[in-house]
């Protein structure tokens with residue numbers, strides 16, 4: 446029998462975890478290799494980013510239409526290719542606004558709560574802020590996230606283009622249940638209309654399931670500060686795990702009823718054309734999903750150690766496992782979650798890999814606590830067809846060429 450290969454898999458991986466580090470030995474007692482201290486700029490009212498760091502979203506119109514005049518934009522996407530950790534910086538939370546951002550005065554803002562309830566109420570923001578609050582870290586995802594890849598994969602897209610319509614924040618506000626109790630309960634209601642105060646009059650019918658009653662929040666803060674106007678100031682609905690469109694911004698009305706209200710947003714807009722040509726309504730949950738954020742579209746890798754990093758999330762609950770394939774989906778290895786996975790929140794994963802220099806595809810696949818496994822594209826398309834536009838959650842493949850160019854691909 447011949448001896449074992451010179452570098453076993455375990456040692457190779459250990460080497461790859463540190464081989465990217467360019468460490469140099471320090472002299473015994475000297476700071477000679479460390480830059481000198483610097484005098485500081487005056488303190489300020491806000492902490493701005495370093496001038497050496499550039500981060501921004503990209504405003505876009507419909508899929509495939511870019512660059513876009515900001516006036517025509519309906520989406521502005523999170524730059525996942527340059528973020529780390531699991532929480533999205535406040536100013537980089539993705540934005541989707543159908544009729545611009547209204548400039549609402551919180552002193553004048555009102556929330557009407559009425560319909561099939563024991564009594565109707567008009568609430569001020571002071572009323573709402575005086576109520577008991579909850580805070581929850583959870584993702585918000587537009588149903589349009591991933592729509593770039595329904596039919597074809599544009600090889601010039603970055604992960605910001607393909608997956609930038611999801612973000613994770615800590616949201617603070619009043620439990621929906623508290624407001625329902627305040628109007629005396631809604632025993633005969635099965636649906637709730639939520640309506641925004643923007644020009645588009647976005648309004649959605651929300652089924653009053655146990656889950657929604659227990660988890661719904663009338664949110665007035667994001668990451669510890671008042672909502673920003675783009676995200677619904679002074680008040681929005683927040684429904685963890687469900688399609689972003691339901692989380693109505695600039696919330697002005699909740700109306701209870703015993704059937705869906707059939708607004709144009711659920712008859713024309715947020716319906717899904719299925720493979721057989723029939724439309725599906727009220728597909729509300731965001732499915733288990735994941736994406737490798739580095740290396741990703743339009744990046745370049747060199748042969749040798751490569752740290753693979755990405756994000757996973759599911760509208761069904763916690764992520765329990767993320768696997769990564771570095772051979773286009775033929776074989777899989779468990780990735781490491783870098784923080785505790787919270788229910789219905791994004792969690793980061795990492796895996797160390799050594800790229801030998803041959804063309805391949807890198808892919809991630811997530812599993813949630815309900816044992817939903819993110820499907821590969823073939824299985825996903827077999828189930829949904831290609832007529833649809835929303836709720837794309839198939840595995841994302843990044844192809845790596847012999848030169849190390851990383852490109853968006855269908856598989």
Ligand SMILES: Nc1nc2c(c(=O)[nH]1)N[C@H]1C(S)=C(S)[C@@H](COP(=O)(O)O)O[C@H]1N2
Nearest residue numbers: 539540541542543587641647676689690694
């Ligand atoms: N009133 C109102 N609510 C709205 C929208 C809107 O245009 N108007 N956009 C919806 C959509 S489609 C999504 S995905 C989320 C986006 O929230 P964000 O901009 O805070 O990320 O808000 C939803 N709520």
Ligand SMILES: [Mo]
Nearest residue numbers: 587588689690
């Ligand atoms: Mo959306």
